[in-house]
Amino acid sequence: MEFDSVFLSRMLTSLTLGFHIIFATIGVGVPVMISIAEYIGIKKNDPYYILLARRWARGFTITVAVGVVTGTSIGLQLSLLWPSFMKIAGQAISLPLFMETFAFFFEAIFLSIYLYTWDRFKKPIYHWLLSIPVVIGSSASAFFITTVNAFMNTPQGFELANGIITKLDPLKAMFNPATPTKTFHVLTSSYLTSAMILAAITAFAMIRGKRGVYEQKALKLTMVATLLFAAGTALAGDLSAKFLAKKQPEKLAAAEWHFETEKGADLILFGTLDKNTHNISNEIRIPKALSFLAGNSFETEVIGLDQIPKEEQPPLWIHYLFDLMVLIGFFTLFIAAVYLLLLKWKKGNPHNKPLLWAIVASGPLSMLAIEIGWIFAEVGRQPWILRGYMKVTNGATTANNVGSMLILFILLYIALATISSIVLNKMFKKKPAEVELNERYAHMISK
Amino acid sequence: MSTEILGITVLWLFLYGYVIVASIDFGAGFFAYYGKRTKKDHIINHIISRYLSPVWEVTNVFFVFFFVGLVGFFPDTAYYYGTALLVPGSIALILLAIRGSFYAFGNYGYKDNKLFLFLYGATGLLIPASLSMALTISEGGFIEIRGDQVVLLMKELFLSPYAWSVVFLAIVSVLFISASFLTYYADRANDIEAKQLIRKFALTWSGPTILASLFVFISLRAHNLRHFENAIDLWWMFALSFIFFVGAVYLIYKKKAYGTAFIFVMLQFFFAFFGYGASHLPYLLDPFITIYSGYTNETMGIALIIAFIAGLFLLIPSLFMLMRLFLFDAEYVKGRK
Numbered sequence: 001m002e003f004d005s006v007f008l009s010r011m012l013t014s015l016t017l018g019f020h021i022i023f024a025t026i027g028v029g030v031p032v033m034i035s036i037a038e039y040i041g042i043k044k045n046d047p048y049y050i051l052l053a054r055r056w057a058r059g060f061t062i063t064v065a066v067g068v069v070t071g072t073s074i075g076l077q078l079s080l081l082w083p084s085f086m087k088i089a090g091q092a093i094s095l096p097l098f099m100e101t102f103a104f105f106f107e108a109i110f111l112s113i114y115l116y117t118w119d120r121f122k123k124p125i126y127h128w129l130l131s132i133p134v135v136i137g138s139s140a141s142a143f144f145i146t147t148v149n150a151f152m153n154t155p156q157g158f159e160l161a162n163g164i165i166t167k168l169d170p171l172k173a174m175f176n177p178a179t180p181t182k183t184f185h186v187l188t189s190s191y192l193t194s195a196m197i198l199a200a201i202t203a204f205a206m207i208r209g210k211r212g213v214y215e216q217k218a219l220k221l222t223m224v225a226t227l228l229f230a231a232g233t234a235l236a237g238d239l240s241a242k243f244l245a246k247k248q249p250e251k252l253a254a255a256e257w258h259f260e261t262e263k264g265a266d267l268i269l270f271g272t273l274d275k276n277t278h279n280i281s282n283e284i285r286i287p288k289a290l291s292f293l294a295g296n297s298f299e300t301e302v303i304g305l306d307q308i309p310k311e312e313q314p315p316l317w318i319h320y321l322f323d324l325m326v327l328i329g330f331f332t333l334f335i336a337a338v339y340l341l342l343l344k345w346k347k348g349n350p351h352n353k354p355l356l357w358a359i360v361a362s363g364p365l366s367m368l369a370i371e372i373g374w375i376f377a378e379v380g381r382q383p384w385i386l387r388g389y390m391k392v393t394n395g396a397t398t399a400n401n402v403g404s405m406l407i408l409f410i411l412l413y414i415a416l417a418t419i420s421s422i423v424l425n426k427m428f429k430k431k432p433a434e435v436e437l438n439e440r441y442a443h444m445i446s447k
Numbered sequence: 448m449s450t451e452i453l454g455i456t457v458l459w460l461f462l463y464g465y466v467i468v469a470s471i472d473f474g475a476g477f478f479a480y481y482g483k484r485t486k487k488d489h490i491i492n493h494i495i496s497r498y499l500s501p502v503w504e505v506t507n508v509f510f511v512f513f514f515v516g517l518v519g520f521f522p523d524t525a526y527y528y529g530t531a532l533l534v535p536g537s538i539a540l541i542l543l544a545i546r547g548s549f550y551a552f553g554n555y556g557y558k559d560n561k562l563f564l565f566l567y568g569a570t571g572l573l574i575p576a577s578l579s580m581a582l583t584i585s586e587g588g589f590i591e592i593r594g595d596q597v598v599l600l601m602k603e604l605f606l607s608p609y610a611w612s613v614v615f616l617a618i619v620s621v622l623f624i625s626a627s628f629l630t631y632y633a634d635r636a637n638d639i640e641a642k643q644l645i646r647k648f649a650l651t652w653s654g655p656t657i658l659a660s661l662f663v664f665i666s667l668r669a670h671n672l673r674h675f676e677n678a679i680d681l682w683w684m685f686a687l688s689f690i691f692f693v694g695a696v697y698l699i700y701k702k703k704a705y706g707t708a709f710i711f712v713m714l715q716f717f718f719a720f721f722g723y724g725a726s727h728l729p730y731l732l733d734p735f736i737t738i739y740s741g742y743t744n745e746t747m748g749i750a751l752i753i754a755f756i757a758g759l760f761l762l763i764p765s766l767f768m769l770m771r772l773f774l775f776d777a778e779y780v781k782g783r784k
Binding site for chain 1: 504597
């Protein structure tokens, strides 16, 4: 079977991005958790929390390395695979791209300093202060790069004629209608996923019998963080849906199988679709909820696919992605709430096996939700690469060798994924937390 | 100064920064592997890893900065270079990915794993070779437009004496820059054994570096006469470069002022690099893109320059702090912190 460059370029881009966002998400969220843990540790003079920050930071070095190299890949691949697109977009969005690298630079410098100065300061709070620029840098780079993606969804701030951009307003392009909800959603969901993954690792250790003070404190901290970030993510998701209803109705309509424009539109959960008749069966239908989601009133009019030209409609399978992402989001919120209730309730046992297993599961599930959410967001704006301006087919490279490059990158990512998992695993098995605690902080525990 | 010239100068400065910091890094990887193979690793490898650990990630950013800036200031480059460099660019990316991640795997996970060290050392020489390809094709003659396709003429590239002389220069200068820096670093650490060994490397690679530069000049004359004649007009820059080279080698040979010697090496490459860049202008890709035809929107150009200056206010103090903590803190360099 022959594939054309457009298809192969899409595959290679999704592969690189799909692989990168695993590490990028960790890269944005874990510094926040490290910083919080170290701060609590210093304020309470509690060695457990400091050790927590230290061990997280150590594992973080591996994920950062993979994040940096895959980030470099996607940065350059934009030009290698989408030269015509970058020729246009380069004129309009190079400012946030440029600022993203600044933020990344800033983060890289302070992360290096942070990692190598644990015992160099007399006052531990000075070392903690170094984590602030790391958090600012990683979140700022997520913010800037997301504005670029937001621009591709709702381009504005320029006029385009014959491939030449005129009347450009860089700030208007950067702060386009999609920017607030998208960046908010990306940041909260990254924090949430990172907290959840750290919680999952701890819960897994507990299942395997390590139930010391270290693990209990780790789980409590990560679950409180999970609850807060999950609430933030839910709010961001709600705002995103309202944004879509207003500015990108075709994405919401395809996600909800909403064919006819109407007031009091129903929300459809799950179900199957007959491709020809557009009949939906096996669904759970919540009356008028879509209208409420779109505009906070059961009578809001929601634009349906009937108002979108056929060749500009996104594929209808994104409905499943949307459902799954939302479902996982609420699952993590629920798990965190149950854990904290059991912790508060005197007779409760927050460390029971079923709950621990649920926490273990929600780590990978959250990462899955990130992947699914991004696929939903990206496929949901098909066939556009620059919505309303340029279709994907016109942006791809005309070079012939994309297929062999795709194979090379598949091999690379398989190798990186395998080896980084082995290295991370070995890193923590070599020296368990209690051993390290006794080596480093014996004087603090005994008193 | 026009914003086009300002833009390309800013970018060239960053590429120069990358050439220096990446050379140190690439060369160090190679020396570390070489040390392991010849069982001299106990002498030099701790010095190398003490320097590299805190800075390898920062090195990578210089590169990202350059290509993001290039596409920002001159979007046409994305179209031509992007299409033509799909294969060499992807290979360079894979090498960079292997190098970056295996450094972390080797350093934080599996200390002294031979395979990891090999990958790290070998890619250190292959990456400069593959990246220098972009500079080669910028001279023109390696790209053809067929219909709406931009095609890289692989065969011409492979058979070109100019292309090979650039690859050769890239590799030997990496080794020379790196060795002269590490000599200084070992000297700071009072590590006499390491210093003696690396000093030898520096002297060994100084000759090939200057020879390779000559080759590049001669083959440039055959390949792109216009560029060659422009370079001759800027002869004083290359003369300065040569003087600093002689000064650096003299100091290293006489075993004194290694810090000054390394600054001389930096100046040597500064003048050669800027002489090369200035004589290349106005072309970014001969004959398809000049800095005027490929320039972005004026508004965006100015916005980028403002962002750049604001960014420098953030970066310079931070980089300064990084260097104070890890390069110029004698206690750290000696391994006591």
